[in-house]
Amino acid sequence: MAGLNWTPCPSLKEWNRGRLEKIRQLILETTGETYEIERIQELPLNGEFGRWVLTDGKRDQGILWVMRLTNQCARVLAFSVANELQGNGIGAEGWRKFAISATALGIRTVQLEVRQDNGVAIAMYHRRGLRPKGRIVGFYRGHDGWLMRGPLLSEASSQ
Ligand SMILES: CC(C)(COP(=O)(O)OP(=O)(O)OC[C@H]1O[C@@H](n2cnc3c(N)ncnc32)[C@H](O)[C@@H]1OP(=O)(O)O)[C@@H](O)C(=O)NCCC(=O)NCCS
Numbered sequence: 001m002a003g004l005n006w007t008p009c010p011s012l013k014e015w016n017r018g019r020l021e022k023i024r025q026l027i028l029e030t031t032g033e034t035y036e037i038e039r040i041q042e043l044p045l046n047g048e049f050g051r052w053v054l055t056d057g058k059r060d061q062g063i064l065w066v067m068r069l070t071n072q073c074a075r076v077l078a079f080s081v082a083n084e085l086q087g088n089g090i091g092a093e094g095w096r097k098f099a100i101s102a103t104a105l106g107i108r109t110v111q112l113e114v115r116q117d118n119g120v121a122i123a124m125y126h127r128r129g130l131r132p133k134g135r136i137v138g139f140y141r142g143h144d145g146w147l148m149r150g151p152l153l154s155e156a157s158s159q
Contacts, residue, residue, distance in 0.1 A: 001085060003056040006064065006094045011051070012041045023060055030080035033140060043067070043077055049102035050074065052094055054081060061085055064094045066102070069111070074102055074152065076112035079121075092156065095128065099154035111149035115139060122146065127156035 012020070020037045028034055045051045046068045054062030062081040069075045081091050102110075113136055114121050122132075130150035139145025 001088060001090060004054055004061060004085075004090070005056075006052045006054050006062070006090075006097045009051050009053045009055075011047065012043065012045065015041070019060065023063060026060065026063065026080055026082060027078065029083055045077070046074070049098060049105050049107065052098060054085075054090060054094065062090065062094065064098055066098060066110075068107070072106060072108040074107045074110050076110060079112075091124065095124075096154045099128075099152050103152055103154070107152050109149060110152045111147060113139060113145045113147055115143045115145050117143060122148070124156070125150075127158070129153045129157070 015023075017037070020040060024035060024037055024040060027040075043065060044067045045065050050066030050068070052064040053060045054064075062085070063078050064076070065078040066074050066076050079091070079094070081094070099110075110130065111133075112125070112130070114125065116122075116135075116139075125148050128150070129152075130148040132146040133149045134147040136145040136147055
């Protein structure tokens, strides 16, 4: 997509209300999940490898937000690409950038939670080496989730 790039962004505490409101809307449209702006701002995102936005410089069209859990393990807290842009390789490119930067900073494993009915995302993570490690009952609004974990790989494999 011309002009769109995954770019590191400043701390969410420095964002203005309008930008945060649009991100809140993006999360709602892509996941159906509703978050308070204050809650979004408090996410403990890692400033070195975990604050990515997909932007053309004017508008945010995606987020990939990650925290450091331990020295070697990261946890993905949010990953969304605007609905109309999905399926074009943009998510894969975001994951690649995150994985390369986090690996350079010592991260070796990654984990995240995903709804069990989100087959596209589960398959995408599976191809990148993540496996379901535990069921999260009532993960979001009555939908169960998987905790997935695995090595941090920048590229998909066919498995
Ligand atoms: C998950 C998400 C961020 C991926 O972004 P994207 O730009 O659509 O990703 P890509 O186009 O790079 O596709 C990623 C992989 O999924 C595959 N894929 C994408 N859309 C697909 C579809 N509709 N059906 C089957 N496979 C699909 C791609 O072929 C690609 O395969 P790869 O693993 O071999 O690279 C995006 O789909 C999204 O925002 N979904 C809604 C929110 C969400 O579910 N977030 C994850 C919560 S844990």
